[in-house]
Amino acid sequence: MFRLPCRVRRSEAGVEDAIEAPPLDLEAYLPRLTARGVILSLLVSNHPARPTPAQVVRAAGAFGIKESAARVALSRLVSGDELLRTAEGFRLSARLLERRQRVLHEVEQQTVPWNGDWEMVVITGTGRDPVDRASLRSRLSRLRLAELREGVWMRPANLLRPLDMRAEPVRVLTGSPMGNPGELLGALWDLPAWEADSVRLLELMERAESPVDRFTVATAIVRHLLADPVLPQELRPDPWSAGLVHAAWMAYQGEFVSIPEVDHRD
Structure with a gap:
């Protein structure tokens, strides 16, 4: 099972005590967000805000994105019809708005009791x-x-x-296929790998303290939930952390990274 590193010391009585872990280095566990990914994630999570170029550049800078890279990414997003430039600032294109709604809908999958079909x-x-x-x-x-x-x-x-x-x-x-449903599940999905990623993301979110780190982990959680097979209770392996991952995502909704100095009202 995945565990984040933690230094351990042994007392004179031979009891091991965990002491403060080193600062979290997310790049050791998650791919570094690209300039494009950071800007899109910021604009999507801050919708319907319309930040100016300077505000986007400053916000991206918190993620280690250089100003030149942020401005190039903004230019490409506009030329690719993913962002629209207005007098007030940038806003999501109709295509990105549709994608945003689709992703939110797909993360919130609704289920019905399973009858075996x-x-x-x-x-x-x-x-x-x-x-x-x-x-x-x-x-x-x-x-x-x-x-x-x-x-x-x-x-x-x-x-x-x-x-x-x-x-x-x-x-x-x-x-209703004949045979062992567990074998069929194993042929369709790598469930142990999905569960291992779930545990890793939950522990990263628990360790993440800064708004930027938590935003980065939350972005990875969304990608992970979009690959959730959403199994019925009868077919879930034990342990299965999908509910905990979804709860972590829902709990994060009130603390997304806002772009400073931007009016978030519609």
């Missing part, structure tokens, strides 16, 4: 170009299905969400 999506179309194939795979992943073999995607039928694939070259089936 599984969803199966079989890709029947052939000869599609790589862009279309990648788009379909991405959509199936966002629907929390996993690929059993090429062209066959499955998951337990416990999610309260539409599975409308009429515009896609697929066939949607529902049924």
